[in-house]
Amino acid sequence: MSNIAGKAFAMNLITPIERKQVKWNKVAFWLLTPSKPRNFLNWFTKRLGPRFDFAAKLNGLITLSMIHYARWVIVKPEEWPHLGTEQPREDPAYAYQLFFSNFNGSWAQYVDSFSAGIPEGLDGLWNKNVGWPTSVPQGPFHDYVRHNEVWTNYYYSAYPMAASNDIKSSKRLRNELLDFIDRSEKMGAKEFQREYHKLLSSLQGNPNPDFTAEEKFPCLGQMAPTPIVSLASVAVRRARVEIRSVEEVHDAE
Amino acid sequence: MSPSAESGSPYENITEMTLLTPIKDGEADELAQVLAAVQIAEDSPIKKISTIHYARWVILDEGARLLFTSNFDGTWEKYLRDFSEKIPEGLDAIWGHCVGWPGAQPFAPFRKWVDRHQVPANLFYAAYPESTVREVQRALDWKEKTERFVAELAKPPRSS
Amino acid sequence: MMSTDPDIPLDLHDIQGNIIKAYNREDYVTARYVLYQVTDGAKGREFLAELLPYVTTAAPWSRESAVRAGNPKPPVTLNIAFTHQGLEALELPAASLLTFPQEFVSGMVKRREILGDDGKSAPEHWDPVWLKPVHLLLWLNGPGRPNEHVLDEYHGMLVELAKKFAPGVECLSGHRGEDGAERDYQSGSALYDEDGNITAKEHFGYSDGISNPFFKGTGANPNNVIGGGKVTRESPDTVEGWEPLETGEFLLGYKDEAFEYPEAPLPPLLARNGTYLVFRKLHENVGSFESYLDETSKHFEGGKEALAAKFVGRWRNGAPLATHPTEEEANGLAARWNQAYVSMKKAEADHDDGAYATASNVYADVRKELVAFDYDQDLAGGRCPVGAHVRRVNPRGGLEFGRSGAFASRGALTNRRRILRRGLPYGICRDRSRDDGEHGNIVMMLVASIRRQFEFVQQQWMNYGNDFKLGNDKDPLLGNHSDDPDGIDGRMTIESTPGSGKPPFLCAGIPRFVETRGGAYFFVPSMTALRMISKALVDPT
Numbered sequence: 001m002s003n004i005a006g007k008a009f010a011m012n013l014i015t016p017i018e019r020k021q022v023k024w025n026k027v028a029f030w031l032l033t034p035s036k037p038r039n040f041l042n043w044f045t046k047r048l049g050p051r052f053d054f055a056a057k058l059n060g061l062i063t064l065s066m067i068h069y070a071r072w073v074i075v076k077p078e079e080w081p082h083l084g085t086e087q088p089r090e091d092p093a094y095a096y097q098l099f100f101s102n103f104n105g106s107w108a109q110y111v112d113s114f115s116a117g118i119p120e121g122l123d124g125l126w127n128k129n130v131g132w133p134t135s136v137p138q139g140p141f142h143d144y145v146r147h148n149e150v151w152t153n154y155y156y157s158a159y160p161m162a163a164s165n166d167i168k169s170s171k172r173l174r175n176e177l178l179d180f181i182d183r184s185e186k187m188g189a190k191e192f193q194r195e196y197h198k199l200l201s202s203l204q205g206n207p208n209p210d211f212t213a214e215e216k217f218p219c220l221g222q223m224a225p226t227p228i229v230s231l232a233s234v235a236v237r238r239a240r241v242e243i244r245s246v247e248e249v250h251d252a253e
Numbered sequence: 254m255s256p257s258a259e260s261g262s263p264y265e266n267i268t269e270m271t272l273l274t275p276i277k278d279g280e281a282d283e284l285a286q287v288l289a290a291v292q293i294a295e296d297s298p299i300k301k302i303s304t305i306h307y308a309r310w311v312i313l314d315e316g317a318r319l320l321f322t323s324n325f326d327g328t329w330e331k332y333l334r335d336f337s338e339k340i341p342e343g344l345d346a347i348w349g350h351c352v353g354w355p356g357a358q359p360f361a362p363f364r365k366w367v368d369r370h371q372v373p374a375n376l377f378y379a380a381y382p383e384s385t386v387r388e389v390q391r392a393l394d395w396k397e398k399t400e401r402f403v404a405e406l407a408k409p410p411r412s413s
Numbered sequence: 414m415m416s417t418d419p420d421i422p423l424d425l426h427d428i429q430g431n432i433i434k435a436y437n438r439e440d441y442v443t444a445r446y447v448l449y450q451v452t453d454g455a456k457g458r459e460f461l462a463e464l465l466p467y468v469t470t471a472a473p474w475s476r477e478s479a480v481r482a483g484n485p486k487p488p489v490t491l492n493i494a495f496t497h498q499g500l501e502a503l504e505l506p507a508a509s510l511l512t513f514p515q516e517f518v519s520g521m522v523k524r525r526e527i528l529g530d531d532g533k534s535a536p537e538h539w540d541p542v543w544l545k546p547v548h549l550l551l552w553l554n555g556p557g558r559p560n561e562h563v564l565d566e567y568h569g570m571l572v573e574l575a576k577k578f579a580p581g582v583e584c585l586s587g588h589r590g591e592d593g594a595e596r597d598y599q600s601g602s603a604l605y606d607e608d609g610n611i612t613a614k615e616h617f618g619y620s621d622g623i624s625n626p627f628f629k630g631t632g633a634n635p636n637n638v639i640g641g642g643k644v645t646r647e648s649p650d651t652v653e654g655w656e657p658l659e660t661g662e663f664l665l666g667y668k669d670e671a672f673e674y675p676e677a678p679l680p681p682l683l684a685r686n687g688t689y690l691v692f693r694k695l696h697e698n699v700g701s702f703e704s705y706l707d708e709t710s711k712h713f714e715g716g717k718e719a720l721a722a723k724f725v726g727r728w729r730n731g732a733p734l735a736t737h738p739t740e741e742e743a744n745g746l747a748a749r750w751n752q753a754y755v756s757m758k759k760a761e762a763d764h765d766d767g768a769y770a771t772a773s774n775v776y777a778d779v780r781k782e783l784v785a786f787d788y789d790q791d792l793a794g795g796r797c798p799v800g801a802h803v804r805r806v807n808p809r810g811g812l813e814f815g816r817s818g819a820f821a822s823r824g825a826l827t828n829r830r831r832i833l834r835r836g837l838p839y840g841i842c843r844d845r846s847r848d849d850g851e852h853g854n855i856v857m858m859l860v861a862s863i864r865r866q867f868e869f870v871q872q873q874w875m876n877y878g879n880d881f882k883l884g885n886d887k888d889p890l891l892g893n894h895s896d897d898p899d900g901i902d903g904r905m906t907i908e909s910t911p912g913s914g915k916p917p918f919l920c921a922g923i924p925r926f927v928e929t930r931g932g933a934y935f936f937v938p939s940m941t942a943l944r945m946i947s948k949a950l951v952d953p954t
Contacts, residue, residue, distance in 0.1 A: 002292060005307075012311050012320070029376035033263050056818075061378070063812075063819040065882070068381075069307055069324045071261065071374035073271055079372070080273075080318075083352040087275045090317065100271075100322050102307045104879065108865070115671070116829060117820040137673035153288035154310040156299045158386045162393050163879050167381050170396035171388070177399060200403070200916035204908045205882065206793040218799070220917065221884025222400050223393070224901040227877050228526055240293060400884075404902060407919035 003152045004233050006160020006225065008068060009110065011101045012150040016094035021128035022074055025097065028124060029072055032058065060118035066110060068164050070101040072125065097129055104163040106229050115141055161225045165217075173203060173219040260329060261374025264382035267306075268329060272321040272370045273313075274351040281316025284350040288312075291343070298343025302335050306386055310347065319351055326385040333364050423630040423660065423667075425471040427686045427939045429492050431552075431835055432664065432859055433471035433631050435622065441490055441554035442603035442611055443561055444837050445568050446588075446692075446855065448542055449549040453581030454504035457548075460578040461503070461947040464551070467491045470940060473632065489555040489567040493943065494690050494935035496520060499548030503946055509953040512678040513936070516864045517689060521932045527868050529876040529893040534929035540694065541595065542587030543931035550692065550935050557603060557611055568598065589930070591840060591851040599694065599931075601837035601855045613731070616697045616842045616852050617890070617926070618721070620731035624784045624807065626831040628658040630667075636777060640784025643670075643824040643831075644810040646817070650785040662861055663833050664688050670828045675861040678936075679953040683946075686939030691858040691867045694839070694931035695891075698848040701924045713907075713918055715740070723907045723918075724889045726801030734797040735786040746782055753779045789815060795910035800883050802890045805874045807831070812880065830874070832866050833859040853930065863934055894925045 003010045017025065031038060045052035061067070077092040103110050114122055115135045122135040133140035159167070180199050184192055205218025228234050260268040276284060288310050291297045299308050308323035325332050336344060341357035348354045355362035381389070425433060436444075451457035469490035495503070497518045501510055516524055522536045522544070530536060536544060551571065555564030575584055586597040604614050613620045627633065627641030635652070642655035649655070661669030665677040666685030677684035710717040718740055722728040728740065730747035737743045753776040760768035787809040791797055797804055804811065810823035820826065840852030860866035873880060875888040886904045887894060894903030903923025909915040938946065945951050 008307070010307075010309050012309075014313065026375055032376055035263055050818075059816055059819045063814055063816050065380070067378065069269075070378045071269060071271065071322065072376040073261070073372050073374050075273065075372055081275065081370075083275055086277045087352045088278050088317070098271075098320075100309070105873070109869070109873065112829065112865070113826060116825040119821050136671060138671040139673050139676075150311055150313055152309050152311050153285055154292045154297075154308075156297065156305065156308040158303075158306050159389055159393060162389070163884075164380045165879055165882050166393065166396070166884060167384070167389055169882065169884065170392035171381060171384060173399060174392040174395040177395065194914070197916035198914060201909050201911070201914065204793070204906055204917040205799075206911050218882045218906070219396070220400065220403065220906045220919065221878050221882065221886045222404070222902060222904055223397060224885040226885060226901065227529070227872050231524070231526060234526055403919060404904060404921040407921040 002155055002233070002236075003107075004229055005155045005157040007104050007163045007166075007229075008102050008155075008157045008160060009105065009107065009229060010152040010155045011099070011103065011107075011110070012152060013099040013101075013145060013148050014150055015097050015099075015126065015132070015144075015148045016130040017074065017097050017128055018130065019076060019095050022076060022095050025072075025074060025125070025128055029074075057121055057124070060121055064113055064117055065165055065168070066103045066105055066113065068102040068104075068167075070099070070103075073098045073100075094130060097126075102157070104165075111142060111145055112138065162223065166223050169205075169217050169219045169221065170223075172217045176203060176219070259371070259373050262324075262377045262379070262382075264377075264379055266326060266385065267379055267382050268325055268327065268332065269374050269377050270321065270323045270325070270329075270332070270367075271372050271374055272367060273318055273372055274321075274348065274354075274370045275318050276312070276316055277350055277352055280350040281312055284319065284347065285312055287346055287350070291347070298340035301339050302332075304332065304335065304386055306389070319348070324379065326387075330364075333367060334360065337363050422632055423471075423664070424686065425473065425632070427941055428471040428664065429937050429939070430469035430471050430490055431492050431554075431857070432688055432833070432937065435625065435835060436490055436554040437603055437613075437622070437835075437837055439474070439486070440556060442557040442837065443555050443564050444601035444855070445553045445555075445564060446599040446601065447551045447553075447568075447571065447597070448545075448547050448585040448588075449551070449575070450546050450583045450585055451499060451502035451548045451581070452583065454502060456578045456581030457503045458947050458949060460575065460582045461493070461943065463574060463577075464491065464493065465940075465943060465947060468493060468940065468943065471631075488563050489553050491567075491571075492552050492937070494550045494552075494937045495946075496547050496549075496933055496935055498546060500936065500946070502546075502548050504949065505946065505951050506953060509679055509683060509951055512953065514676055514862070514864060516868060517934050517936065521691075521934050524868065524934075528871050528929075530929045531893060532896050533925065534893055539929065539931045540587055540589045540599075542585050543694075543933060545585050545587060547585065547933050550690075550933070558605065558609065561602075589851060599839065599855065601839045604838055604841075614729075615838045615854050616699050616840075617702050618729045619725055619727065620729065621838075621854075622834060623727070623731050624803075626658055626663065626833055627655075628663055629660045634777065636781070639781050640786070643822070643828045644787055646823055649787040649789075649809075650781070654785075654787075658828060658831060662829065662831055662866070663859060665861055669861060680951065683938065683942045683951055683953075685941070687942055688859050688861055688937050689863050690935040690937050691856075691860065691863060692932050692935060693856040693858075693929060694853065695856055696851075696853040696928045696930045697842075698924070698926050698928065699842045699850075699852070700844075700846050700848040702926045703845050705924060705926075709920055720907075723798050723801060724905070726797040726803035731783055733783060733786055733803070734801070735788060735791055736782070738796045746779070750776075750779045750783065787811070793911045794906075794908035795913075798905065798907045799881050800878060800886055800889065800905050802888050805878075805881065805888050806870055808874075808881070826880075830866055830870050832870060835859065853927070859937070889920065889923055891927050892923075892925075894923050896925060 074095055074097050076095045115138050119135040126132045133144050135141050203219040206216045262269040299305055304326040306324045311320040313320050337357050337360045344357040355366050357363050469492060472484050474484055474486045497513055553567055575582060584597050586595055588596045588599040590596040603611050606612050615621045624640055627638045638655045638657050642657045645654055645656055647653040659670050660667035661675050665675055665687050669675050706717050706720055710720040713720045722734055727733050728743040730743060732743035732746040737746055757772040757776045760772045788811040792815045808827050812826040813819050813823055836855040836857040839855050842852045858867050875891050876893055878884055878886040885901055889905040895901050902921055905920040907918040909917050
């Protein structure tokens with residue numbers, strides 16, 4: 001049982017929502033999902049003021065840059081299947097909103113960054129849920145998340161040592177390098193040096209908002225398997241290695 | 254549960270799967286043991302599917318049901334075929350504790366079962382939606398090597 | 414965001430002095446740090462009761478406040494703090510002990526993996542005293558040359574006083590002294606220049622302690638909010654560009670930046686007006702630092718001083734790179750700053766109130782230049798590198814990455830990570846080509862949450878770089894760079910000015926410049942709480 005895979009943390013949050021509120025959240029989800037009709041609507045509503053600029057609502061999330069993947073699902077009571085006698089009968093009173101996220105950093109870092117950075121965004125997606133305390137102050141918000149969080153039984157990442165930022169910078173670096181390799185074939189030494197310097201200065205990154213994400217992402221930081229997310233997970237890992245080595249000794253005997 | 258097998262991912266290259274399946278009465282504890290063992294095993298079945306970015310199994314509602322989510326490259330069909338062909342025993346060991354599990358093979362009933370339990374995400378966010386697992390891993394590899402190369406050039410000569 | 418009245422005064426008589434006052438700015442430039450173990454709770458409490466009348470509070474001193482009648486300055490200040498084990502030894506009820514936060518209960522040694530205290534910074538290399546059962550920290554601050562003996566005399570009195578309570582209260586020995594001997598106290602002192610003038614320098618040569626958080630209720634000059642408060646969306650060189658931080662970030666019992674009362678022990682009277690103290694003894698490897706700078710700057714445009722400035726984000730004379738990118742500008746500011754300081758001190762010594770008022774206004778104006786900046790005009794780091802020390806520990810509005818409005822406030826990700834810094838250098842560096850010797854910094858950090866403020870900054874911002882999009886690169890100066898050739902390389906990218914066509918300058922193989930030599934987590938109670946503890950009156954029921 002672990003919520004951690006390398007630099008990634010799995011959060012599962014399951015919160016009840018009144019049936020009659022479900023449609024509002026579904027509309028909000030739809031507004032935030034990139035699609036042609038939504039983009040068209042956005043283009044239109046943006047002119048009504050920043051409140052209606054739905055695409056901009058994701059700015060904070062993108063700037064936080066902690067998430068790999070996240071999803072929201074709403075399940076209504078009648079959508080829980082009953083498949084036969086092997087399964088006990090249930091009578092759910094509410095619909096449920098399920099939120100699953102893969103993020104970097106510790107639980108507190110993640111939860112607090114959202115609460116401090118984009119409180120309105122959080123409220124927009126959860127305030128129809130039963131018992132939602134609003135995302136600020138943090139105490140009741142922490143309690144709500146802890147109360148409704150479910151532990152992960154099995155967690156897998158194909159690239160556990162990479163933070164979302166590591167991936168973004170690696171992708172940009174590879175593209176720039178491929179392009180440079182292409183261009184450099186016909187360069188003389190002087191030109192090569194000049195272009196190489198230009199490449200490096202572009203790879204240093206420039207988080208100017210006028211630049212696209214591709215242009216600005218810094219690429220020169222190194223990548224390594226630190227830091228630890230929690231002392232508990234380190235202790236568990238250590239104990240596990242010990243158990244394994246004991247088992248190996250037994251096997252060898 | 255919705256009978257459709259649609260993914261809730263709005264992105265072209267990445268598909269999301271969210272399965273909610275009822276656990277057989279009284280088998281949740283055993284299932285938890287299986288998942289714990291798979292988690293710490295050197296070689297978990299999921300590793301054999303090279304198109305999965307992230308995946309998780311979570312036992313919900315005091316053992317009433319099992320959730321599986323994953324983000325993967327390519328089509329639904331291809332992904333399920335990989336599952337059914339490459340790791341049928343692993344899947345049987347886990348989903349065998351769920352009601353109505355037909356077995357990972359043969360393919361048709363397996364797919365039908367999965368389709369039936371998929372709850373497409375209402376909102377799905379991916380930070381780098383155009384990259385496959387292979388591309389991510391290759392990019393990381395390039396970065397590691399380039400960054401080491403650039404640093405090697407920059408290091409002051411060490412007196413030994 | 415709504416803010417409460419910034420002028421609501423705190424009860425400064427109830428708050429321990431060093432929380433509000435930076436003693437070294439008040440001419441207390443020498444210090445002794447003494448640790449005790451309590452094996453007999455009753456005696457420990459008596460000892461405490463005996464000390465109470467001498468504890469220095471935050472109440473204004475006559476020179477500080479023209480409005481309020483001030484107290485005379487004491488010859489030597491005294492303050493007291495406890496570890497969790499110390500509170501237990503003083504027999505605080507279990508129900509109260511259980512209400513302290515987990516990291517404080519665990520203590521600094523057990524948090525080593527969070528803090529990156531590994532390799533030569535690992536606790537097994539610390540001064541032995543810090544591995545003993547540390548219960549109580551007393552610290553005395555006194556005058557500098559030529560009156561250092563005053564501190565000595567007061568320390569002597571304290572030693573005599575403590576003897577009355579032994580056995581039961583033992584002064585712990587094992588602070589490493591210069592000769593390698595194990596002493597029963599740690600000393601600290603500001604550094605002097607060749608002419609014998611007091612400086613604000615530490616051993617690497619940087620002016621230290623320039624910027625400290627500004628929060629509500631202290632009665633400090635409201636103009637000091639510039640550079641010390643939290644950033645607003647206005648210009649950083651105006652008062653409108655800043656707001657005072659909420660008191661609850663630095664003192665328990667007040668609302669914090671999340672609009673609630675910080676997590677605090679029970680009963681409320683035990684917590685209110687108290688805070689946590691993170692004590693770190695950090696050795697400075699001056700030899701490694703100088704030789705790395707010498708070698709690396711051979712290829713760096715601007716040379717050694719410029720490279721030293723890029724590491725920290727301030728020139729060694731204190732001028733910030735963000736607003737003073739050339740050495741000439743920096744030297745100009747430093748000269749004016751020094752001049753203003755000298756004039757102010759002279760007027761004070763002459764007891765010339767008129768001249769003092771004028772001089773302190775000039776000083777305040779110059780000080781503003783040292784702190785009134787953010788990084789919005791320097792997003793790419795062409796002036797101040799994104800990974801420079803001061804930009805890491807206080808990113809100001811920088812975590813919005815220029816995307817104005819991305820967060821509810823510009824400093825949303827920074828305002829809850831601010832740290833009040835006190836402390837002094839210790840020792841003298843006798844040979845700048847060597848790492849050994851007994852010299853470094855006594856760093857004292859005051860925070861309402863050790864975990865959220867100190868540990869977070871230490872782990873995520875100094876020993877990691879993800880929040881700045883710098884991968885695993887660490888703080889060049891304070892990061893725990895690996896000695897292990899297979900470990901994480903000590904690395905820093907010094908960005909070039911965008912559009913200049915120049916490549917960034919990459920520093921690699923940075924050795925560990927700073928090593929932890931000791932430390933602990935302490936609770937600094939209010940005067941009320943000290944009295945309650947000394948009389949065994951703490952009852953959380």
